[in-house]
Amino acid sequence: MTRIFSLVFALVLNACAIEGGQNGDTGSEEVAERTAGATSSNVDSDGDGYVDGADCDPGWDGTYPGATEWYDGEDNDCDGLVDENCDESQNPNTECVESAADPETTEAVDVDGDGYSEEGGDCDDSSSAIHPGATETCDAVDSDCDGDTDEGCDSGTDEDTDTDPDTDEDCDDIDNDGDGYSECDGDCNDGWRYTYPGAVEYYDGEDQDCDGTVDEGCSGVSWNGSCE
Secondary structure (H helix, E strand, O other): OHHHHHHHHHHHHHHHHHHHHHHOOOOHHHHHHHHHOOOOOOOOOOOOOOOHHHOOOOOOOOOOOOOOOEOOOOOOOOOOOOOOOOOOOOOOOOEOOOOOOOOOOHHHOOOOOOOOOOOOOOOOOOOOOOOOOOOOOOOOOOOOOOOOOOOOOOOOOOOOOOOOOOOOOOOOOOOOOOOOOOHHHOOOOOOOOOOOOOOOOEOOOOOOOOOOOOOOOOOOOOOOOEOO
16 A cells, blocks of 8 residues: 555656646746836836836936935935035035024025025125026126126136137136136036045045046945045
8 A cells, every 4th residue: 555655646746747847937937027028117226216217316326316415416316406405615425404594693584685695695695686596797796606706707818728818619717616627727527616636536426536537546435435
């Protein structure tokens, strides 16, 4: 009886093995099908919890809707704004934290009625023509409160040495971000004051020192850390 039972059991196992081989389902077909159907609507390339179609930078897991905003010239939280709630006096590559305005101080009051107080960035709250975003005029006044005066105005001198003093077209010779360097001086991002020739390089995917190389010397450095 024992021999008969063993024979029957062996036959059942063999039949199951044959059926599995006929099905040929090793899992590879399922993986291939799922990969073939992958789109930006269901793939999260950087693993930050947001699919590529909803992520404004699907290649970096620190950038996604609702992420912490950093003072780095990038839109980290994917809201269409760059460095909102950041203070220009804070160090680069630090977290942006909105400061609470004190309504009892004059800095928080819009004296000239242009929609901006000193707390809100108005560099001359006695003139409604001067405030962040105002039109810059060639009058030796910083009308738009960006720290630069008369940017975009022709200096009247041939600063790009093209023998034409009226139009400096070869490069922009205005230091737009106030870092001491214009495009003519080699500033590779004249809208960000921490990027210029010889600046400190940070591990953030950007070329701060304008040498044409990104994040050089950053081996072993934490993200947003100094490479020097």
